[in-house]
Amino acid sequence: MAVYTEVSKTDLETLLKDYDLGKLIDFKGIDGGIENTNYFVTLNNEGLQQEYVLTLFEELNQDEMPYFVELTTWLAERGCPVPFPFKDNNGIALKSLHGRPALLQPRLSGHHIETLTESHCSQIGAALAQFHQAGRDFYLQRQAHRGVFWWRRESQHIADKLSDEDAQLLRTEVDLFDQLREQPWNLPQGAIHGDLFYDNALFEGDKLSAILDIYNACTGYLLYDLAIVANDWCVNADGSIDPLREQALLTAYGKVRPFDENEYLAWPQLVRTAAMRFWLSRLIPALDPGSTQKIKDPEEFRRILLQRIKTPATLP
Ligand SMILES: Nc1ncnc2c1ncn2[C@@H]1O[C@H](COP(=O)(O)OP(=O)(O)OP(=O)(O)O)[C@@H](O)[C@H]1O
Numbered sequence: 001m002a003v004y005t006e007v008s009k010t011d012l013e014t015l016l017k018d019y020d021l022g023k024l025i026d027f028k029g030i031d032g033g034i035e036n037t038n039y040f041v042t043l044n045n046e047g048l049q050q051e052y053v054l055t056l057f058e059e060l061n062q063d064e065m066p067y068f069v070e071l072t073t074w075l076a077e078r079g080c081p082v083p084f085p086f087k088d089n090n091g092i093a094l095k096s097l098h099g100r101p102a103l104l105q106p107r108l109s110g111h112h113i114e115t116l117t118e119s120h121c122s123q124i125g126a127a128l129a130q131f132h133q134a135g136r137d138f139y140l141q142r143q144a145h146r147g148v149f150w151w152r153r154e155s156q157h158i159a160d161k162l163s164d165e166d167a168q169l170l171r172t173e174v175d176l177f178d179q180l181r182e183q184p185w186n187l188p189q190g191a192i193h194g195d196l197f198y199d200n201a202l203f204e205g206d207k208l209s210a211i212l213d214i215y216n217a218c219t220g221y222l223l224y225d226l227a228i229v230a231n232d233w234c235v236n237a238d239g240s241i242d243p244l245r246e247q248a249l250l251t252a253y254g255k256v257r258p259f260d261e262n263e264y265l266a267w268p269q270l271v272r273t274a275a276m277r278f279w280l281s282r283l284i285p286a287l288d289p290g291s292t293q294k295i296k297d298p299e300e301f302r303r304i305l306l307q308r309i310k311t312p313a314t315l316p
């Protein structure tokens with residue numbers, strides 16, 4: 001399970017002394033996610049039981065955290081259903097535990113979905129467009145942690161562990177994205193989520209209730225963020241695209257933020273780039289015998305990439 005850093009009852013009670021949120025009743029490591037350590041925390045405040053999530057960041061350092069504290073607060077203030085961290089009694093949201101940056105956030109209600117429908121895709125499309133609209137004038141910028149510089153470098157590092165064919169496939173996609181960036185297209189940019197897979201959304205009944213795990217957010221092409229969503233929410237187990245779910249996603253998104261003319265040109269490549277990015281981020285730990293990260297199957301994204309090459313995507 002994804003508890004990389006153990007937190008004891010004493011650690012938590014010491015942390016909670018900085019807040020007036022109530023008495024610790026229970027806490028439990030969360031068996032989900034692969035990047036960070038997460039705990040559900042139950043507190044009792046004057047007879048009322050409330051649920052929180054404590055996140056310890058395993059990769060991000062303290063200096064990188066203000067971007068996320070500010071962004072989640074900014075988005076929540078503009079009506080996006082994202083968790084944002086509580087401030088302690090001194091007005092401080094960004095804490096530290098066992099040398100890791102730590103945030104205490106509300107536990108948002110809802111459950112993970114297992115079977116994706118057009119309605120789920122349509123709701124996440126509208127919500128992502130609202131996220132993008134809300135984040136458009138966000139005042140901080142952040143370069144993607146796993147963006148263009150990362151994939152240029154890592155695709156070379158990993159090449160000798162791959163078949164010639166796979167190494168070439170990665171190289172081609174890295175080059176094609178570089179070519180796209182050279183186009184005078186001026187694609188809309190802003191704060192993007194960066195990892196809005198369906199396991200990062202919660203639904204209450206059939207209604208979207210939360211968008212979680214904002215910690216891959218960065219400044220980037222808005223359409224690339226939509227491509228990440230399309231490759232996860234609208235794909236069948238064999239890597240084939242479900243055209244109805246994809247149509248529902250894109251139509252709902254476009255109603256809230258209509259596409260720019262040049263975004264139609266960029267879309268077929270951006271879905272390929274998004275597939276390449278997750279293929280690569282899954283390949284790295286899968287090919288590293290010393291990795292302690294939970295492994296997700298890289299093949300899934302290789303299949304999606306091949307599918308996106310075979311049948312070029314179009315925006316409605
Ligand atoms: N604020 C929250 N409210 C409700 N549930 C939450 C919240 N934060 C985290 N969770 C639960 O914990 C799980 C893991 O959290 P999260 O996805 O942020 O972890 P991660 O390790 O950063 O994940 P990833 O592998 O997607 O990067 C979520 O899928 C969700 O079930």
Ligand SMILES: N[C@@H](CCO)C(=O)O
Pocket residue numbers: 034035195197278281282296
């Ligand atoms: N969503 C990512 C893992 C977390 O970044 C994946 O499925 O590869």
